[in-house]
Amino acid sequence: MGKILLKSVLMQNAGESPARKDVLIDGNVFSKIVDTSTPEMADGTEIIDCKNFALVPAFYNGHTHAAMSLLRGYADDMDLSKWLNEYIWPFEAKLTDRDIEIGSRLAVLEMIKSGTVFFSDMYWHREQTMKVVEEMGIRASIGVTISDVLVSPEGLKANFDFLARHTGESERVKLAVMPHSIYIVSEEYLRRSMEMAEKENYPLHIHLSETEKEIRDCLEQHGCTPVEYLQRLGCLNSRVQAAHCVHFSEKDMEIFAQSGASAILNPNSNLKLSSGIPSIVKMMDRRIPLGLGTDGDSSNNNLDMHEEMKLAALLAKVQGGADVLPASEALKMASVNVAQVNGINAGIIAEGKLADGILVRLDNERMVPCFDLVGNWVYSADSRAIDSVLCNGRFVMRGGHVDGEEDIVREAGECALRLAENK
Amino acid sequence: MGKILLKSVLMQNAGESPARKDVLIDGNVFSKIVDTSTPEMADGTEIIDCKNFALVPAFYNGHTHAAMSLLRGYADDMDLSKWLNEYIWPFEAKLTDRDIEIGSRLAVLEMIKSGTVFFSDMYWHREQTMKVVEEMGIRASIGVTISDVLVSPEGLKANFDFLARHTGESERVKLAVMPHSIYIVSEEYLRRSMEMAEKENYPLHIHLSETEKEIRDCLEQHGCTPVEYLQRLGCLNSRVQAAHCVHFSEKDMEIFAQSGASAILNPNSNLKLSSGIPSIVKMMDRRIPLGLGTDGDSSNNNLDMHEEMKLAALLAKVQGGADVLPASEALKMASVNVAQVNGINAGIIAEGKLADGILVRLDNERMVPCFDLVGNWVYSADSRAIDSVLCNGRFVMRGGHVDGEEDIVREAGECALRLAENK
Numbered sequence: 065m066g067k068i069l070l071k072s073v074l075m076q077n078a079g080e081s082p083a084r085k086d087v088l089i090d091g092n093v094f095s096k097i098v099d100t101s102t103p104e105m106a107d108g109t110e111i112i113d114c115k116n117f118a119l120v121p122a123f124y125n126g127h128t129h130a131a132m133s134l135l136r137g138y139a140d141d142m143d144l145s146k147w148l149n150e151y152i153w154p155f156e157a158k159l160t161d162r163d164i165e166i167g168s169r170l171a172v173l174e175m176i177k178s179g180t181v182f183f184s185d186m187y188w189h190r191e192q193t194m195k196v197v198e199e200m201g202i203r204a205s206i207g208v209t210i211s212d213v214l215v216s217p218e219g220l221k222a223n224f225d226f227l228a229r230h231t232g233e234s235e236r237v238k239l240a241v242m243p244h245s246i247y248i249v250s251e252e253y254l255r256r257s258m259e260m261a262e263k264e265n266y267p268l269h270i271h272l273s274e275t276e277k278e279i280r281d282c283l284e285q286h287g288c289t290p291v292e293y294l295q296r297l298g299c300l301n302s303r304v305q306a307a308h309c310v311h312f313s314e315k316d317m318e319i320f321a322q323s324g325a326s327a328i329l330n331p332n333s334n335l336k337l338s339s340g341i342p343s344i345v346k347m348m349d350r351r352i353p354l355g356l357g358t359d360g361d362s363s364n365n366n367l368d369m370h371e372e373m374k375l376a377a378l379l380a381k382v383q384g385g386a387d388v389l390p391a392s393e394a395l396k397m398a399s400v401n402v403a404q405v406n407g408i409n410a411g412i413i414a415e416g417k418l419a420d421g422i423l424v425r426l427d428n429e430r431m432v433p434c435f436d437l438v439g440n441w442v443y444s445a446d447s448r449a450i451d452s453v454l455c456n457g458r459f460v461m462r463g464g465h466v467d468g469e470e471d472i473v474r475e476a477g478e479c480a481l482r483l484a485e486n487k
Numbered sequence: 488m489g490k491i492l493l494k495s496v497l498m499q500n501a502g503e504s505p506a507r508k509d510v511l512i513d514g515n516v517f518s519k520i521v522d523t524s525t526p527e528m529a530d531g532t533e534i535i536d537c538k539n540f541a542l543v544p545a546f547y548n549g550h551t552h553a554a555m556s557l558l559r560g561y562a563d564d565m566d567l568s569k570w571l572n573e574y575i576w577p578f579e580a581k582l583t584d585r586d587i588e589i590g591s592r593l594a595v596l597e598m599i600k601s602g603t604v605f606f607s608d609m610y611w612h613r614e615q616t617m618k619v620v621e622e623m624g625i626r627a628s629i630g631v632t633i634s635d636v637l638v639s640p641e642g643l644k645a646n647f648d649f650l651a652r653h654t655g656e657s658e659r660v661k662l663a664v665m666p667h668s669i670y671i672v673s674e675e676y677l678r679r680s681m682e683m684a685e686k687e688n689y690p691l692h693i694h695l696s697e698t699e700k701e702i703r704d705c706l707e708q709h710g711c712t713p714v715e716y717l718q719r720l721g722c723l724n725s726r727v728q729a730a731h732c733v734h735f736s737e738k739d740m741e742i743f744a745q746s747g748a749s750a751i752l753n754p755n756s757n758l759k760l761s762s763g764i765p766s767i768v769k770m771m772d773r774r775i776p777l778g779l780g781t782d783g784d785s786s787n788n789n790l791d792m793h794e795e796m797k798l799a800a801l802l803a804k805v806q807g808g809a810d811v812l813p814a815s816e817a818l819k820m821a822s823v824n825v826a827q828v829n830g831i832n833a834g835i836i837a838e839g840k841l842a843d844g845i846l847v848r849l850d851n852e853r854m855v856p857c858f859d860l861v862g863n864w865v866y867s868a869d870s871r872a873i874d875s876v877l878c879n880g881r882f883v884m885r886g887g888h889v890d891g892e893e894d895i896v897r898e899a900g901e902c903a904l905r906l907a908e909n910k
Binding site for chain 1: 758761855
């Protein structure tokens with residue numbers, strides 16, 4: 065892989081001042097970041113004039129269901145239980161390996177177009193999604209989904225074998241143990257999930273305290289909240305990534321904070337499905353590690369981390385004051401925080417870090433005037449300001465274009481239509 | 488002006504099913520909408536192949552301060568009073584006619600790029616903004632801002648004279664009486680504003696019940712809420728457009744609903760400045776006419792009506808349930824509702840209506856699959872899906888490009904820098 069020099073780019077990390085730099089990418093890392101006085105190089109380095117671009121951290125999507133892109137708009141504006149039982153689950157039951165491949169490709173395209181280079185995925189037919197991620201050049205933590213309600217005993221055994229062998233893991237694609245939730249995973253399988261995560265050093269990723277119903281049912285069944293229940297089972301520690309975390313009691317927050325687990329918030333989905341508004345400020349006050357995710361296309365209805373970032377900042381402000389969760393902190397929640405909990409040495413533009421990033425057009429009308437580059441990026445821009453996206457030292461989007469995107473979109477449209485007609 | 492035929496476009500109004508149509512634009516109206524079997528025309532009509540586009544209503548921005556685009560990012564993440572007193576007002580005091588022209592041009596560009604063809608503007612140096620709107624081809628309701636705290640007696644007299652003469656009004660540019668708010672306009676001038684609005688048939692546009700402080704101060708000073716106060720003064724009727732409306736009591740809502748006044752909600756701004764969350768569902772239940780606006784670039788920090796539309800829908804759902812404020816209703820709040828209260832015969836794609844609309848790319852990855860075109864547009868897309876924007880029968884953006892946009896962006900950047908250095 066050749067070297068790339070981002071010449072005279074306006075580098076912007078969260079919490080730092082922007083600075084014009086020459087950024088050299090060698091292999092898959094930022095190898096050198098210097099003042100813009102680099103002499104011309106004659107060693108075959110590709111030199112890109114970046115006067116017109118800011119280089120900002122890429123997005124890391126902490127929680128999604130990628131292939132549900134095929135269900136975008138299939139069932140909107142209805143409550144969660146009707147949505148799942150009458151629409152989503154019957155549709156999903158029809159999905160083949162090939163459909164999942166097509167849906168994953170649409171999702172990865174959508175993420176790249178909006179600046180995301182990593183996603184943590186909880187879904188089915190995982191090998192198709194892994195293949196697509198490998199091909200399209202980004203990163204993922206692919207969940208092996210555990211549920212003894214939805215998966216047969218043979219399926220569960222195969223899942224644990226898959227994890228024990230670290231099947232298909234690579235530089236960019238990792239696995240994670242993903243017991244779906246406390247309501248469709250038994251005590252036994254929650255414990256076995258944690259044992260596997262501990263033994264093989266995987267993250268444990270779970271839906272947690274998403275709806276009031278989940279809390280009510282748990283209180284009825286186990287006499288405690290979902291957070292207390294996980295703690296009681298020994299399933300709450302620093303390798304846990306809990307998605308949603310909308311309905312935490314004060315005591316839940318104390319327990320969660322002490323455990324070192326991370327909360328992955330999905331504000332668009334939580335509002336849209338009327339699940340509730342997460343207590344962002346209270347969680348921040350207790351120093352709970354916070355990241356953001358989009359949830360799936362059928363509940364959001366997109367995979368745009370920029371929207372999550374802005375909405376998280378806005379909700380925090382209306383909860384705690386206009387000065388709470390400033391732009392730079394919101395950017396961290398959408399980037400480095402998620403990278404960190406997934407063990408990815410990225411999310412900051414710095415020498416030695418993996419070369420992931422977004423080139424943002426400084427002449428986009430929403431990036432002007434440039435009093436506050438991070439503020440413009442977080443509060444004003446949308447994905448139209450993104451020119452190019454780097455992952456692992458190579459361009460996965462360049463000049464607004466992703467290789468093969470027209471085919472990906474066409475195929476996904478045809479596939480979804482076929483599935484819908486086939487009901 | 489020649490005729491334009493949008494050939495085989497997927498027409499989508501809020502609340503209707505999408506349909507492939509040939510849409511003929513003659514002059515400034517949609518003159519004929521027929522099934523896609525129109526014979527080729529030889530009368531010089533420009534025929535545009537729209538197989539790949541949906542035609543959706545354009546956005547109408549119900550409340551903004553356009554030239555504040557120059558203050559984007561100048562002061563973020565702080566409370567309203569510090570923001571106004573220490574940053575915004577001192578900066579604004581330096582603005583010249585020329586600055587306002589440059590700032591208005593950036594704002595109009597930003598609105599066109601995100602599909603907005605009308606804005607209701609409350610600001611200063613109004614003639615510069617009027618000139619820019621005329622030039623750039625969109626519509627506006629330009630406020631003559633009334634405040635006897637901020638404006639001298641001579642200035643106020645000039646303002647009322649300006650209104651009495653309908654100075655500068657045209658086909659696309661109208662005036663409105665805009666007493667700023669109950670806290671910087673006296674009883675006398677609130678009454679005189681309403682008299683002028685009644686006499687000359689203007690809308691009366693006012694900031695109302697935006698913050699808790701406004702409510703507290705009003706209770707202290709007048710012994711009633713801002714809504715009750717306006718009612719008492721005879722300043723609350725169907726020609727009133729009240730911006731924000733965040734803190735309405737139950738009684739306020741009753742009074743407001745009976746008055747026929749419209750509420751123009753600005754959810755992004757209200758959250759970002761920590762003003763509060765408007766009671767969207769309660770206002771809907773009382774059938775208060777609701778429209779959306781962006782507020783200014785310095786508090787939002789953009790003029791993208793799409794964001795307001797999605798956020799309004801999401802907030803309504805978390806208040807009232809996932810089935811509340813479906814996509815088509817949210818679209819109406821961002822389009823036809825605002826057009827209607829401003830007396831513009833547009834916001835719906837129909838024969839005889841003014842030819843305003845957005846061509847949305849159906850091959851944008853977020854518009855696929857197409858189970859629900861309105862849902863995709865409202866919940867999934869962002870401004871990148873917009874190909875072209877029509878206003879009054881002509882393209883103000885075409886193929887993603889607005890005439891002169893590079894110069895507008897450059898000039899605005901330079902102007903803001905000059906102003907900031909000049910402090």
